[in-house]
Amino acid sequence: MKQLTALQQQGRRSNSFRNASSPLDATVDGAIKSPATIFWLVLHGLCCLISLVLGFRFSRLVFFLLFSTSSSPSATTIYSALQTTLPSSGVTSTPERNVSAGTGGSRVVVGRHGILIRPWPHPDPEEVMKAHRIIETVQTEQRSLYGVKNPRTVIAITPTYVRTFQTLHLTGVMHSLMNAPYDLIWIVVEAGGATNETASLIAKSGLRTIHIGFNGKMPVLWEDRHKLESRMRLHALRIVREQRLDGIVMFADDSNMHTLELFDEIQNVKWVGAVSVGILAHSGGSEEGELSMVQRDNNETDEKKSEVPVQGPACNSSNHLVGWHTFNTLPYLERSARYIGDRAVVLPRQLEWAGFVLNSRLVWEDKLEKPVWVKEWEDVDRDGEDVESPLSLLKDTSVVEPLGSCGRKVLLWWLRVEARADSKFPARWIIDPPLDITVPAKRTPWPDVPPELPSSAEKVVTIPESTEKRPTKSGSRRKRSSRSKRKHSAKVLDDRLSTRNPGDN
Amino acid sequence: MRIGRWVLAVIFGIVFWSRIEAFKFHRTQQTERISGSAGDVLEDDPVGRLKVFVYELPRKYNKKILQKDPRCLTHMFAAEIFMHRFLLSSAVRTFNPEEADWFYTPVYTTCDLTANGLPLPFKSPRMMRSAIQLISSNWPYWNRTEGADHFFIVPHDFGACFHYQEEKAIERGILPLLQRATLVQTFGQRNHVCLNDGSIIIPPYAPPQKMQAHLIPPTTPRSIFVYFRGLFYDVGNDPEGGYYARGARASVWENFKDNPLFDISTEHPTTYYEDMQRAIFCLCPLGWAPWSPRLVEAVVFGCIPVIIADDIVLPFADAIPWEDIGVFVAEKDVPKLDTILTSIPIYEILRKQRLLANPSMKQAMLFPQPAQPRDAFHQILNGLARKLPHDKSVYLKPGEKILNWTAGPVSDLKPW
Numbered sequence: 001m002k003q004l005t006a007l008q009q010q011g012r013r014s015n016s017f018r019n020a021s022s023p024l025d026a027t028v029d030g031a032i033k034s035p036a037t038i039f040w041l042v043l044h045g046l047c048c049l050i051s052l053v054l055g056f057r058f059s060r061l062v063f064f065l066l067f068s069t070s071s072s073p074s075a076t077t078i079y080s081a082l083q084t085t086l087p088s089s090g091v092t093s094t095p096e097r098n099v100s101a102g103t104g105g106s107r108v109v110v111g112r113h114g115i116l117i118r119p120w121p122h123p124d125p126e127e128v129m130k131a132h133r134i135i136e137t138v139q140t141e142q143r144s145l146y147g148v149k150n151p152r153t154v155i156a157i158t159p160t161y162v163r164t165f166q167t168l169h170l171t172g173v174m175h176s177l178m179n180a181p182y183d184l185i186w187i188v189v190e191a192g193g194a195t196n197e198t199a200s201l202i203a204k205s206g207l208r209t210i211h212i213g214f215n216g217k218m219p220v221l222w223e224d225r226h227k228l229e230s231r232m233r234l235h236a237l238r239i240v241r242e243q244r245l246d247g248i249v250m251f252a253d254d255s256n257m258h259t260l261e262l263f264d265e266i267q268n269v270k271w272v273g274a275v276s277v278g279i280l281a282h283s284g285g286s287e288e289g290e291l292s293m294v295q296r297d298n299n300e301t302d303e304k305k306s307e308v309p310v311q312g313p314a315c316n317s318s319n320h321l322v323g324w325h326t327f328n329t330l331p332y333l334e335r336s337a338r339y340i341g342d343r344a345v346v347l348p349r350q351l352e353w354a355g356f357v358l359n360s361r362l363v364w365e366d367k368l369e370k371p372v373w374v375k376e377w378e379d380v381d382r383d384g385e386d387v388e389s390p391l392s393l394l395k396d397t398s399v400v401e402p403l404g405s406c407g408r409k410v411l412l413w414w415l416r417v418e419a420r421a422d423s424k425f426p427a428r429w430i431i432d433p434p435l436d437i438t439v440p441a442k443r444t445p446w447p448d449v450p451p452e453l454p455s456s457a458e459k460v461v462t463i464p465e466s467t468e469k470r471p472t473k474s475g476s477r478r479k480r481s482s483r484s485k486r487k488h489s490a491k492v493l494d495d496r497l498s499t500r501n502p503g504d505n
Numbered sequence: 506m507r508i509g510r511w512v513l514a515v516i517f518g519i520v521f522w523s524r525i526e527a528f529k530f531h532r533t534q535q536t537e538r539i540s541g542s543a544g545d546v547l548e549d550d551p552v553g554r555l556k557v558f559v560y561e562l563p564r565k566y567n568k569k570i571l572q573k574d575p576r577c578l579t580h581m582f583a584a585e586i587f588m589h590r591f592l593l594s595s596a597v598r599t600f601n602p603e604e605a606d607w608f609y610t611p612v613y614t615t616c617d618l619t620a621n622g623l624p625l626p627f628k629s630p631r632m633m634r635s636a637i638q639l640i641s642s643n644w645p646y647w648n649r650t651e652g653a654d655h656f657f658i659v660p661h662d663f664g665a666c667f668h669y670q671e672e673k674a675i676e677r678g679i680l681p682l683l684q685r686a687t688l689v690q691t692f693g694q695r696n697h698v699c700l701n702d703g704s705i706i707i708p709p710y711a712p713p714q715k716m717q718a719h720l721i722p723p724t725t726p727r728s729i730f731v732y733f734r735g736l737f738y739d740v741g742n743d744p745e746g747g748y749y750a751r752g753a754r755a756s757v758w759e760n761f762k763d764n765p766l767f768d769i770s771t772e773h774p775t776t777y778y779e780d781m782q783r784a785i786f787c788l789c790p791l792g793w794a795p796w797s798p799r800l801v802e803a804v805v806f807g808c809i810p811v812i813i814a815d816d817i818v819l820p821f822a823d824a825i826p827w828e829d830i831g832v833f834v835a836e837k838d839v840p841k842l843d844t845i846l847t848s849i850p851i852y853e854i855l856r857k858q859r860l861l862a863n864p865s866m867k868q869a870m871l872f873p874q875p876a877q878p879r880d881a882f883h884q885i886l887n888g889l890a891r892k893l894p895h896d897k898s899v900y901l902k903p904g905e906k907i908l909n910w911t912a913g914p915v916s917d918l919k920p921w
Contacts (some may be wrong), residue, residue, distance in 0.1 A: 108694065108815045110671050112745075113752040115759060118840035123764040130847035131730050131766045137851050138785055138858070139726040146723040264724075 143181065148267040153183040153247030155240060155360055159232035160198060160254045161191040161218040164419035167201060167429055169254040174205045177252065180263040185210065185245055189232040191218045197428055210239060220339045220421045226349055230387050233353055234380070241363045241377060249360050251353040255416050262411035265403050266357045271371060272390065272400045276312030276407045277355040279327045280415040281345050310410055311348065312355055313402035321402050326350050340421045348414055349388065356390040357403070373399050537859050539866055543823040543891060547865045548879055551886035552596045555893055558605035559592050560640050562612065566632070570616045580622060581798050582615040583710040585658040587872050591882045607889055608646055608655040612636040615661045626667040630680055630913070631921040637682050651908050652686040653899035656889060660709065662794045664690035666699040669793065674699055681912040687892065689885055691796050693818030700818065705888040708820040708881060711801040713873045719778035730766040731846065732784035732808065733757070734777055736792070753813050754790050756839040764843065781806040785854070786832070786846055790814065801870045807861045809854065811846070813839060821869060821884050823891070830860050
C-alpha cells in the first residue's frame, strides 16, 4: 500500500513541469530575449512568490487548469474547508472525466481532497462524559462475563483511634474501599470509644459502616499497641459472629496501602487465604537511615540471599503452601522503635493480620458448616491477648490457601508512619477560629523533649485540642515554624543531632 | 383440599424449574450467532460441496519466486502462498479435472519485493499472462469457458489492476484475460473498476501465532475509548497532504489530537496488540487503498472496528454482517467522529462486543498454519461453493472467443 517515493515523484513531476519547462527551455537556449520570454519569466517568478505565500505549488494548479492534458486523467474536485481560505478557493473545477466510475457513477473520486476540520477541534465535555459512561458500562459487563462469577460481600475490619495521622491513613483506606467494585461492610473499631471525629470521617465514604468503640486507650509503646489492635480485631469478629455477616473478612489496617487487585483476588478464597504483604520498614531519623543503609550493605556481603521485604505464604513448585516468608528483623533488633514517634525503625509483627482473609462463616455459630480444623470461637475468645494472627483461629495451619498466584504478587503494603503520641492537631482539621495569634516556636515542647512514657508516672494524653494553632509532626528534620528565629532553629538542630534514645532504661 | 395443595405445589415447582432453566439458558448465551445476508454460513464445511483442481505449473511461477525471497511468507499478501499450500493437501482437491468445479492456478504475483519489502507490480501482468497462456495451451479447460470456472488469488493493493497507485490502477483496469475468472482479492470498493461482480473479498494476511502470543487476560478492563496507530500524513509520497487517505486520516488527527478519549499517534509501540485489547473502538481508516490488516487485528482482539472508507466492501461480506459488527463512518463525517461514537446506544456496543467474541468470527479472519475448520481458507471455499453450479452460459461453444488476448498496454504483451 505504501508508494515508492522515487517512482511516484517521477510520475508526478513529469505532468506539471512539462508545460512550464518547454517555453523556458526555448528562452535558455536562445540568446535573444523576446517580450514573450520575459513575460513567461515574470509569470514564473510570480507563481513562485505566490507558492511561497500559500505554501503549495500554485503553478501546478494553474497549469493544470489552463493546459489540462490527457496525461492526468484524475478528476480533482477541490474542496477548501481549510481554515485558511486560499485565494483560488472560488475555483472548483468541474471534473473533466469521471474516471473512477466503473460501471455506475461513483461518488468516490481519486485525487486531492480537503482536510475537513470542524470549527473548534477540541474535546467536548458532554461527549467526554458520555464516553466515560460507556467505558464504565463496558467494564461492568466485562467483569460480569469474565470476572468473579458470584462476588461475595467484603467485610473490612479497621482498628483506628484519633490521632494526627488518622485522617491521612483513614482517607487512604476509605478511598480504596470506595473504589472496590464489590458490596462492602466496613467495621471500624475505635480505641477509646466512638468519637464524632472518626464518625464524620467515615460518613463521607457512603459505604455501609459499623462504627464501634472499644474501651481502652491506645498505648504509646508499640508492643502494647499491637496487642490492643489484636483485641480490637477480635472484637470486630465478635460483631461479625453476632450479626451473622456473610462475606469475606479482610483486615484493612488504616496505615496500609491496598491495591484494587487485592479485592478481586480475595474473592477466590474458600475458607482462609493469605496474601503477600510488602513491608516498608521505615526509620524515623536521617542518621538512623544512613546507619541502617550501612548495615544493609554489610548484610548483603555476609549473606547470599537478600532480604525480601515481603511477608506472606511460601510455596513449592507445585503451588502448595509449605511455609511463610516473614520480615527479617535481625538487623534491626537493637534499634527498633519502642514507642510512637521513636526515631528508629518500626518493625512489623511476624505475620501481619492484614495478610489474611477469612470466610466469615468460620466465626459463625453453626456447628455443621464449619470445617474441622477451625477452633471454637469460645476458646479463641478466652485468650484474647495472645492472639497474634488469624492463624491462631486454626488448629491446622496447612489449610491456608495462598492467593495472588501463590504469594508472588504483592497486593498490599505495610508502612507505619505515625506522629508522636503527644502531637496535636486541629479537630477535624478545621481551623476555627481562624489563625490570628501567632505563638512563637519556643512555646512548643518539641523536639528535644522526648514524650512521656507509661513507665514514668505520667500518662500521655492524645486528645485533640481545638485551640491549638499549629499542627506539627514528628520525624521531620526541619521545623515548619516560619516564625522561629534562625538561631533558635540552629540550636535545636544541634541538640537533636546529639541526643539518642533518651527513653532507654 | 390436600389434592389442591399438591397441585399448587406441582405448579409452583414447574414454574420455578422453568424459570431457572430460562435463566441458565440466558447466561450461557454470551456470544451471538453470526448470520450474514447468505444466512448462517460461517460454520459451513465446504468439503463435499465443491471440487478444486490445482494446475501443476513449473517452479518458476511459484516455488522459485518464493525461494528467492522468503519474506513473502510473512507480509500481508502472503495469502496467495498459503492458499496454494492449503489446497494441495485439502480434501476438496481432486486429481481428475473432469469432475472439478473450480480450477486454481498457483502463480505468486506479489512476491517481487523491494529492499523495503514492498511488492512491485510491474511484472505481475506479464507473469499472469504467461501462466494463462501455459494453462490454455496445455489443458483444454481454460478454452472451454475462457476462465469462467477458474479462480485466481490476487491480494495486491488494487487486486488484478496490478498497480499500487490508484490512478494508474484505474487506468489499467483489471487484466483483460481475467475478466471472466473469479478473483479472490483483498481490495473491495463498490463501483470501482478493479472490483468485478462476483469477486470474493478476503482479509489480508496477519500472522496468527504472533497475535496469539500477545493475548492478555479478558478480565483486563477496556479503558481506552478509541485507539489508532499509524500514519496521518504520508510526507514521503504526498507532501502537500490531501491525497493520502483522501484527507480522512489527516482530518482525524487535526480534529482529535488533543482529545483524551482518542489514543492516536504515529508511534510503533511494542504493546500494540495488548493496547488493542484494552480499547473499545479501533479506527480502521483507509490509506492509499481502503483495506488494511487493522480490521483483522481489531476483530481478533475484540475491539469494535470503526471503518472510515467510503463504499468499501469488507471481507466475506455475504457471510459476515459487518453492519452489525463494526461502525461505518462516512469520510465527510470524520469531524463529528466523537459525537457519532458516543451516541451509539450502549446495548448496541455490548451486542457488537458479543458478536466479536464469537470464535467463528475471529477464526474466519485468520489464515492459520495448519488450516483449521472455519478459518479464512474454508470461507473462501464456502464462497466458491455458493457460486455453484455454474451457469450453462459460461461454457462456450466450440470456436467461440470472448476474451481479447491483445488488449491492454503494450508492455504487458511481452513474454515473461
